[in-house]
Amino acid sequence: MGMEEETLAADGSAHYRLRCGPEHEGGPGVAHGGWISGVFVEIVGHLAVQMEQLAVTGALSVTYRKPVPINRPLTARAWLAGKDGGKWTVEGSIHLASSGTELAHATALLVEREMSHYTRAREWLGREEAGSDGTA
Numbered sequence: 247m248g249m250e251e252e253t254l255a256a257d258g259s260a261h262y263r264l265r266c267g268p269e270h271e272g273g274p275g276v277a278h279g280g281w282i283s284g285v286f287v288e289i290v291g292h293l294a295v296q297m298e299q300l301a302v303t304g305a306l307s308v309t310y311r312k313p314v315p316i317n318r319p320l321t322a323r324a325w326l327a328g329k330d331g332g333k334w335t336v337e338g339s340i341h342l343a344s345s346g347t348e349l350a351h352a353t354a355l356l357v358e359r360e361m362s363h364y365t366r367a368r369e370w371l372g373r374e375e376a377g378s379d380g381t382a
């Protein structure tokens with residue numbers, strides 16, 4: 247996703263240096279919105295990994311404030327904004343490194359899971375495909 251460096255702050259937030267390569271260009275000179283959302287999924291998910299908790303993204307809301315330039319130094323950060331049982335609210339932001347201006351912001355809901363999440367997903371897929379007559 248173009249991450250170049252990751253630093254963990256004492257308050258638990260994660261800070262990144264990154265840049266968007268030309269392969270993720272969505273318009274002349276600017277990043278595709280899917281790349282921006284992908285960066286957020288990565289950094290909010292990684293925050294849970296750093297806290298040694300498996301969690302998956304249940305919802306992600308992205309506000310695209312300014313076009314994100316390709317081939318420019320960017321910074322990003324992710325931080326825990328709240329916790330309600332096994333549900334975490336994690337926020338993230340992407341900034342132009344030179345000015346610090348926020349270009350995009352995200353709020354994500356992470357849901358804690360056990361490793362059995364992936365076994366259940368495979369089992370669910372098996373049932374789903376077994377029930378399909380292939381005409382869908």
Ligand SMILES: CCCCCCCC(=O)SCCNC(=O)CCNC(=O)[C@H](O)C(C)(C)COP(=O)(O)OP(=O)(O)OC[C@H]1O[C@@H](n2cnc3c(N)ncnc32)[C@H](O)[C@@H]1OP(=O)(O)O
Pocket residue numbers: 287288291292295301302303304305331333355357359
């Ligand atoms: C190493 C780098 C890190 C990279 C990290 C990458 C992370 C990812 O990409 S994850 C991939 C994308 N996400 C997924 O594939 C998840 C797919 N979805 C799922 O598996 C399920 O819908 C899942 C687990 C999110 C929720 O399943 P569900 O059966 O609802 O879980 P459940 O335990 O019943 O719900 C937990 C709580 O979350 C709430 N919740 C779940 N989804 C949502 C949602 N979208 N919005 C609001 N609330 C939600 C439920 O209402 C419930 O609330 P409460 O405890 O108050 O009743």
